[in-house]
Amino acid sequence: MRKIVKVILGFVAIAGIAGIAYVLLHNANMPVLNPQGEIADKQRQLIIFTVTLGMFVIIPVFVMLFTFAWKYREGNTKQKYTPNDGSNKLIEGLWWGIPILIIGVLSFVTWQSSHDLDPYKKLSSSVKPVKVQVVALQWRWLFIYPDEGIATINELRMPEKTPVNFELTADAPMNGFWIPSLGSQVYAMSGMTSQLSLMADSTGEYAGSSSNISGKGYAGMNFKAISMSSGDYNAWVKKTAETGKDLDWSKYSGEIAKPTENSPVSYYVVRDNDLFRKVIMKYMSEGESHTHEDMEDSAHSHSETEMH
Numbered sequence: 001m002r003k004i005v006k007v008i009l010g011f012v013a014i015a016g017i018a019g020i021a022y023v024l025l026h027n028a029n030m031p032v033l034n035p036q037g038e039i040a041d042k043q044r045q046l047i048i049f050t051v052t053l054g055m056f057v058i059i060p061v062f063v064m065l066f067t068f069a070w071k072y073r074e075g076n077t078k079q080k081y082t083p084n085d086g087s088n089k090l091i092e093g094l095w096w097g098i099p100i101l102i103i104g105v106l107s108f109v110t111w112q113s114s115h116d117l118d119p120y121k122k123l124s125s126s127v128k129p130v131k132v133q134v135v136a137l138q139w140r141w142l143f144i145y146p147d148e149g150i151a152t153i154n155e156l157r158m159p160e161k162t163p164v165n166f167e168l169t170a171d172a173p174m175n176g177f178w179i180p181s182l183g184s185q186v187y188a189m190s191g192m193t194s195q196l197s198l199m200a201d202s203t204g205e206y207a208g209s210s211s212n213i214s215g216k217g218y219a220g221m222n223f224k225a226i227s228m229s230s231g232d233y234n235a236w237v238k239k240t241a242e243t244g245k246d247l248d249w250s251k252y253s254g255e256i257a258k259p260t261e262n263s264p265v266s267y268y269v270v271r272d273n274d275l276f277r278k279v280i281m282k283y284m285s286e287g288e289s290h291t292h293e294d295m296e297d298s299a300h301s302h303s304e305t306e307m308h
Contacts, residue, residue, distance in 0.1 A: 036181040036202065036227075037181065037199050040181055042113070049109065117183075119194070119196045119197070123199050127161065127162045130163070130165070131146055132156065132167070133168075134177055135279055136170040136172055136175035136214075138258075139214065139221040140223075140263040141156075141177075141208075141223045144270060146273070146276070149270050150268065150270060151267075152266065153256070153264075153268075154263055157236055160227045160228065160230070164198050166186075166196040166198070168194045169279060170189050174188070175188045178208065179207070179208040180206075184196055184198070193280060200227035202227065205224055207222065208223040209221065245268050247269065247272070248275070249275060
């Protein structure tokens, strides 16, 4: 009878600890657990699923740990000493079978979610997406809106319920672009581009930051991601286009690209439509300085020559 009571009390204690942890996490202001976009919501579900699945191993292991420590303590003289009992097919089947089953399930989920949450995969929507070119600098963020002809420093604005297609690079050490409330962290590297698609479900202001240590000013390399109604966004674009400071390659290379910390939010009118490509080409050798379009034209010409 005492054994049953002890087991029940053990499970009650574990359940109580798990319940307290759930309440604390549920009420905590953790952006990754409080998603505001489609991608972040899928990632939250994946986190909860994998943690729950892991509990099927973690909880029994800790139950057995404390049970064995208590049952086979030095002062317990009632337990039998059976050093030759080295095999139990049922127990061995459980401690091998359960982890194998969990690994199998996680393998399937990993394969499925890797394709579903591929950052290069564009979000499907009937609304025309917004294109944003992101440049990670030392130690601030430059956001270029090529279709609108404007740019910002340390502030990203977007219309709600509208896909935002990011193209990212760096004019500095490798960095990580991350808006936890909206999803996926993606690296930005010099001389290269990476892509990401995100969408905010509603209006709001979300914290964005660098997720990769990149030097002295890394801790202050933060920005605001502001989701607005379509009308407010269009009004902001118009106002910025009328009042923003001029930004061309000379302004960029002589001022914007220089290392600085805790930069204030700034707005610009882009006077150089090729600015983003020039940032990428800074890190390409002369023989490799070809755009994607140049390579496609070359391949097309080569194909036509072979056909003739």
